[in-house]
Amino acid sequence: xxxxxxxxxxxxxxxxxxxxxxxxxxxxxxxxxxxxxxxxxxxxxxxxxxxxxxxxxxxxxxxxxxxxxxxxxxxxxxxxxxxxxxxxxxxxxxxxxxxxxxxxxxxxxxxxxxxxxxxxxxxxxxxxxxxxxxxxxxxxxxxxxxxxxxxxxxxxxxxxxxxxxxxxxxxxxxxxxxxxxxxxxxxxxxxxxxxxxxxxxxxxxxxxxxxxxxxxxx
Amino acid sequence: xxxxxxxxxxxxxxxxxxxxxxxxxxxxxxxxxxxxxxxxxxxxxxxxxxxxxxxxxxxxxxxxxxxxxxxxxxxxxxxxxxxxxxxxxxxxxxxxxxxxxxxxxxxxxxxxxxxxxxxxxxxxxxxxxxxxxxxxxxxxxxxxxxxxxxxxxxxxxxxxxxxxxxxxxxxxxxxxxxxxxxxxxxxxxxxxxxxxxxxxxxxxxxxxxxxxxxxxxx
DNA sequence: GCCGGAGTGTCGGCTGGCCGACGGAAGCGT
DNA sequence: ACGCTTCCGTCGGCCAGCCGACACTCCGGC
Numbered sequence: 001x002x003x004x005x006x007x008x009x010x011x012x013x014x015x016x017x018x019x020x021x022x023x024x025x026x027x028x029x030x031x032x033x034x035x036x037x038x039x040x041x042x043x044x045x046x047x048x049x050x051x052x053x054x055x056x057x058x059x060x061x062x063x064x065x066x067x068x069x070x071x072x073x074x075x076x077x078x079x080x081x082x083x084x085x086x087x088x089x090x091x092x093x094x095x096x097x098x099x100x101x102x103x104x105x106x107x108x109x110x111x112x113x114x115x116x117x118x119x120x121x122x123x124x125x126x127x128x129x130x131x132x133x134x135x136x137x138x139x140x141x142x143x144x145x146x147x148x149x150x151x152x153x154x155x156x157x158x159x160x161x162x163x164x165x166x167x168x169x170x171x172x173x174x175x176x177x178x179x180x181x182x183x184x185x186x187x188x189x190x191x192x193x194x195x196x197x198x199x200x201x202x203x204x205x206x207x208x209x210x211x212x213x214x215x216x217x218x
Numbered sequence: 219x220x221x222x223x224x225x226x227x228x229x230x231x232x233x234x235x236x237x238x239x240x241x242x243x244x245x246x247x248x249x250x251x252x253x254x255x256x257x258x259x260x261x262x263x264x265x266x267x268x269x270x271x272x273x274x275x276x277x278x279x280x281x282x283x284x285x286x287x288x289x290x291x292x293x294x295x296x297x298x299x300x301x302x303x304x305x306x307x308x309x310x311x312x313x314x315x316x317x318x319x320x321x322x323x324x325x326x327x328x329x330x331x332x333x334x335x336x337x338x339x340x341x342x343x344x345x346x347x348x349x350x351x352x353x354x355x356x357x358x359x360x361x362x363x364x365x366x367x368x369x370x371x372x373x374x375x376x377x378x379x380x381x382x383x384x385x386x387x388x389x390x391x392x393x394x395x396x397x398x399x400x401x402x403x404x405x406x407x408x409x410x411x412x413x414x415x416x417x418x419x420x421x422x423x424x425x426x427x428x429x430x431x432x433x434x435x436x
Numbered sequence: 437g438c439c440g441g442a443g444t445g446t447c448g449g450c451t452g453g454c455c456g457a458c459g460g461a462a463g464c465g466t
Numbered sequence: 467a468c469g470c471t472t473c474c475g476t477c478g479g480c481c482a483g484c485c486g487a488c489a490c491t492c493c494g495g496c
Binding site for chain 1 (some may be wrong): 470473474475476477
């Protein structure tokens with residue numbers, strides 16, 4: 001679900017006309033820095049140059065990630081969400097008003113914007129669907145299946161799949177808890193569906209089984 | 219949440235330059251007609267001229283309304299949602315590709331698009347927030363408070379608020395069940411927070427109490 | 437008036453999954 | 467090597483809220 005956010009191109013600026021960034025201000029941020037909060041007055045649009053940013057909601061007790069922005073992604077501070085850097089990052093900023101003007105001046109960018117916003121919207125809708133219709137096992141299974149489709153490498157015994165997030169972070173993406181994720185992974189491990197490969201990777205043996213699980217009660 | 223979707227302008231076409239609709243095809247639909255389903259090949263953008271359309275997700279067992287489109291709203295069939303007319307309606311259609319071209323040709327519309335998409339996104343985010351962070355009483359309370367702000371009439375003993383939806387429909391908007399909504403309303407009635415006024419209206423006596431309830435565990 | 441259907445109120449049982457707690461394992465600085 | 471911190475696995479208790487069931491009320495048709 002959320003991973004669909006990743007920029008499809010290795011070059012973050014593919015699609016932008018030359019000189020489009022004139023007038024943007026460049027900014028570098030350290031790891032873990034808060035870039036936007038709900039209800040802030042400042043309305044800006046930004047384009048990610050490097051690093052990953054987490055877009056999330058928070059209540060007193062819990063947090064829920066909506067998306068992870070990667071290089072090339074466009075977003076705005078004018079949303080009721082928090083945005084925080086997961087790692088050192090750099091980005092281009094501009095006022096939302098000026099951005100509108102630039103957009104008018106560079107017609108080719110408008111469809112690109114629509115694509116990006118559409119993708120983010122799809123993402124949010126997908127999250128709603130998950131939260132409303134699917135139980136935790138189905139959500140986790142779907143997450144793994146999508147990860148496998150995006151980042152998995154076909155290996156001899158199955159699909160090798162790097163996981164660069166901790167248990168807690170995954171739980172946060174899926175709107176559940178660390179404990180639930182942990183026990184599910186280990187249950188599936190016992191059932192032979194998958195197994196760990198070191199600290200930061202999984203080996204999926206039975207992708208179809210996962211896919212089936214992800215479709216249940218959906 | 220969902221009600222924030224209503225078009226702000228009485229004139230559905232405010233903001234569109236003259237002649238922008240050239241190239242759109244006009245279409246009228248009867249009540250209850252299905253306009254879009256998930257996964258359909260046809261990618262179109264449409265602008266609502268008259269009538270209300272419901273945007274919703276569905277699983278085998280349940281449905282969940284995402285938004286209600288009103289005249290002036292723009293949407294696309296290229297989403298994993300169903301779109302169905304609540305009443306006789308009319309709209310302008312165009313292929314998504316051609317829409318992109320028109321957008322490039324009419325620079326003033328791009329910011330408008332961004333606004334509309336942004337509003338829909340806010341809406342979806344708001345729903346996610348509800349589902350993830352708030353319990354059913356808080357969701358219902360928030361719904362009533364927002365309804366009161368939008369449609370309520372100040373009366374002697376409180377705020378008189380027409381409800382043109384059945385219990386089932388409200389449950390559907392909030393992602394819960396008929397029974398839960400029913401018992402909550404009656405509990406609050408016993409507590410003197412509100413009371414029924416005929417079949418299709420509520421009289422809110424203690425709006426602040428509801429507002430407080432809507433903020434709990436949020 | 438009588439009947440049937442749709443919408444509503446209420447109850448009890450059942451369960452997914454959150455929460456707190458705690459022990460073990462892996463990384464990391466010194 | 468050593469502690470220290472952070473992350474991971476597991477268990478049991480607990481509760482919100484879904485589900486099925488059923489009675490009641492309202493309303494329109496005939």
